[in-house]
Amino acid sequence: MSETTKARRRSASSTSQPERKRPRFSGRTRRDFLVFLALALPNLILIAVFTYRPLFANIQYSFLDWTLGSKTARYIGFENYATFFGSDDAPRVLGTTAVFTVLTVGVSMVLGLLVALALNAKVRGTTFARSAVFAPYVLSGVGVGLVWMFIFDPGYGALAWFLRSIGIASPQWFNEPPLALTMVIIVYVWKNLGYCAIVYLAGLQSLPADVMEAAALDGAGAGRRFLSISLPLLSPTTFFLLITTILSSLQAFDLIRIMTPLGSGTSTLIYEAYMQAFGSYNRAGYSAAISVVLFAILLVVTVVQIRFVERKVHYA
Numbered sequence: 160m161s162e163t164t165k166a167r168r169r170s171a172s173s174t175s176q177p178e179r180k181r182p183r184f185s186g187r188t189r190r191d192f193l194v195f196l197a198l199a200l201p202n203l204i205l206i207a208v209f210t211y212r213p214l215f216a217n218i219q220y221s222f223l224d225w226t227l228g229s230k231t232a233r234y235i236g237f238e239n240y241a242t243f244f245g246s247d248d249a250p251r252v253l254g255t256t257a258v259f260t261v262l263t264v265g266v267s268m269v270l271g272l273l274v275a276l277a278l279n280a281k282v283r284g285t286t287f288a289r290s291a292v293f294a295p296y297v298l299s300g301v302g303v304g305l306v307w308m309f310i311f312d313p314g315y316g317a318l319a320w321f322l323r324s325i326g327i328a329s330p331q332w333f334n335e336p337p338l339a340l341t342m343v344i345i346v347y348v349w350k351n352l353g354y355c356a357i358v359y360l361a362g363l364q365s366l367p368a369d370v371m372e373a374a375a376l377d378g379a380g381a382g383r384r385f386l387s388i389s390l391p392l393l394s395p396t397t398f399f400l401l402i403t404t405i406l407s408s409l410q411a412f413d414l415i416r417i418m419t420p421l422g423s424g425t426s427t428l429i430y431e432a433y434m435q436a437f438g439s440y441n442r443a444g445y446s447a448a449i450s451v452v453l454f455a456i457l458l459v460v461t462v463v464q465i466r467f468v469e470r471k472v473h474y475a
Contacts, residue, residue: 336424
């Protein structure tokens with residue numbers, strides 16, 4: 160028998176044998192999975208204990224007639240929700256929350272982009288300016304609120320002194336609800352402006368220089384380059400800031416608590432939940448229902464942004 164024939168038979172016999180299936184979990188795969196569990200499991204446990212457990216417990220409390228500190232509670236179903244949405248407080252609280260969120264997010268992002276454009280200029284002193292702009296964001300909200308209370312105080316505040324020096328009476332910031340809301344919005348924007356500016360600055364510095372240079376060579380002015388090239392390329396940054404600033408504004412509490420302790424004109428959802436539970440009412444179940452309403456709004460806003468707004472984002 161020739162060598163060619165033997166080789167053909169060996170080839171035929173080898174191809175006729177079924178291939179061995181690789182084990183689904185090989186040693187390396189199993190080892191990688193165990194490493195993943197070792198790294199991720201502690202974090203997952205912490206998230207489950209300190210995030211999801213309180214969330215589901217709060218939802219459970221919202222169906223109870225429970226006074227804070229009481230050892231007993233009565234199940235009442237959706238009565239707390241019906242009481243909230245049927246009261247005169249619901250339009251006021253929801254309206255205040257909407258106005259506060261829209262103005263703080265919109266003004267912070269617009270001013271943050273303008274400040275980022277200024278900080279992106281290659282001039283001396285930009286490093287110090289960037290630090291100065293970002294510094295208020297990392298300061299304590301309690302400390303910021305106390306300082307600005309002194310500034311806005313109509314009797315002995317710095318702003319009142321300046322207005323008196325030019326013959327103008329100081330507005331009663333703390334006594335009139337619209338002025339109190341305006342005051343809190345101003346301080347919140349001032350504190351969080353640096354965050355938007357620094358994030359936008361990072362986005363501006365990541366723009367492709369060759370595209371900008373090509374547009375300049377084609378005769379596009381600075382305004383045209385900004386509107387036609389920079390803004391579309393900054394859409395991922397804008398989308399990220401839109402989500403984070405909306406979530407942050409809806410949960411703003413410290414400045415409102417310090418600057419307007421009674422919540423006159425500044426009672427947002429989260430502050431109303433606090434007042435109902437820890438104020439003079441001690442209505443823990445009713446407060447939990449308001450907290451669930453806030454959680455539902457946060458969830459819907461986030462899903463809508465990811466589902467619809469992200470379609471207009473250019474990642475290329």
